[in-house]
Amino acid sequence: MAAVLSCGPGAVLSHQSAAALWDIRRTSSPLVHVTVPVRSGRRRPGIVIHRVRGLHPDDVTVHEGIPVTSVARALLDCAENLRPRELERAFEESERRRVLDVRAVETLMKRSPGRRGLRPLGALLKQQNGPPPVTRSELERLFLDFCADAGLPRPTVNATVEGHEVDMVWTKKKLIVELDSRAYHRTRAAFERDRRRDAKLQMAGFRVIRVTYRWLTEDPTRLAQTLRALLDA
Numbered sequence: 001m002a003a004v005l006s007c008g009p010g011a012v013l014s015h016q017s018a019a020a021l022w023d024i025r026r027t028s029s030p031l032v033h034v035t036v037p038v039r040s041g042r043r044r045p046g047i048v049i050h051r052v053r054g055l056h057p058d059d060v061t062v063h064e065g066i067p068v069t070s071v072a073r074a075l076l077d078c079a080e081n082l083r084p085r086e087l088e089r090a091f092e093e094s095e096r097r098r099v100l101d102v103r104a105v106e107t108l109m110k111r112s113p114g115r116r117g118l119r120p121l122g123a124l125l126k127q128q129n130g131p132p133p134v135t136r137s138e139l140e141r142l143f144l145d146f147c148a149d150a151g152l153p154r155p156t157v158n159a160t161v162e163g164h165e166v167d168m169v170w171t172k173k174k175l176i177v178e179l180d181s182r183a184y185h186r187t188r189a190a191f192e193r194d195r196r197r198d199a200k201l202q203m204a205g206f207r208v209i210r211v212t213y214r215w216l217t218e219d220p221t222r223l224a225q226t227l228r229a230l231l232d233a
Contacts, residue, residue, distance in 0.1 A: 001066050003032040003047050011036045012060050012067040014050060015081070018074035021063055022099055025078070025090040035069065035077075050077075056111065058104065072104040079117030085145060091124050139179045139213055140167060146216060150224035152231070162204045164197050169206075173231050176201060176208045179216075 004011050012018075015033035019025040035050040043049065059073040069077065071094050079087050094100040105125065109118055140157060147154055155168040161176065168177040178194070198208045207230060215223055 003034050003044070004067055006044055007034045007036050007047065007049060009037075010055075012055065012069055014069045014074065015048070015077040018069045019078055019090055021066060021068055022071050022074060022094065023097060024071065024074070024093040024099070025082075025086070056108075059108065070104065070108075071099045072101060072108045075105065076108055076112065076115060076117045076121055079121040080115070084120055084123075087120055088124060089141065091121075137179075139216070142213075142216060143168060143177070143179060143211070146220055146223070150220070150228075152224065152227060161206065162201055164201060166201070170231060174206045175227075175230050176206050177227070178208060178210045180210050180212045 003017075004013055011034050013021055013033070014035035016025065016027045016029065017031075017033040020027045031046060031048050033048045033050065035052055035055065037055075038051045038053050055069075055073075059070050061068060061070055068074075075087070075091060075094065078090060082090065091100070102125065105121065109115075109122065112118065144154065144157070146152075153170065155170050155177065157168060159166060159169050159171070161169055161171075166176045167179045169175070178198070198210075201208050209226070209230065211223065
């Protein structure tokens with residue numbers, strides 16, 4: 001709020017800072033991004049000022065008491081700097097938090113010719129088919145990204161199988177992937193509980209494979225080969 005006020009009348013929080021305020025993308029940057037009318041706003045230490053000729057009324061609002069760009073405008077602004085996968089996560093998070101208005105995004109894109117963010121944001125709109133996966137950890141999100149990169153079919157996330165919640169499952173293939181994280185599986189009790197559950201699932205005809213963060217990030221090729229073989233079996 002201090003950054004917005006210091007930039008004068010008409011200033012609004014924008015870009016990565018707006019995305020953080022809407023809670024669709026976290027940022028650890030100490031810089032605050034503010035968009036201001038073209039003739040206002042002096043340089044301020046710690047503030048990245050974006051000057052524009054004007055802001056459409058639909059592109060600005062107030063959230064948590066702070067003047068800020070809309071979710072649609074924040075996504076378009078961020079699309080010019082984020083990597084495709086980062087933008088995809090922000091887009092999915094906005095949908096998951098029920099703050100995304102697809103029509104508002106489409107309308108904004110039509111009245112924003114020449115913006116560099118149009119192409120990546122437009123590509124995201126075209127590939128949306130169904131609700132975003134409900135992930136509960138960064139490891140789960142990394143695994144879904146890995147499946148997309150490897151050309152593997154997307155599994156169902158956090159599903160209930162035989163009365164047990166599993167991380168990832170291809171139900172028709174009866175294949176389950178459990179993502180082992182030290183944060184959730186480091187105790188002896190958790191270790192024992194997981195193995196008993198695996199045995200019950202295997203008795204029900206499911207194959208269970210446990211994937212660690214290290215395997216996922218350091219040897220993705222071998223992991224992809226393993227999962228592809230199991231899915232094809």
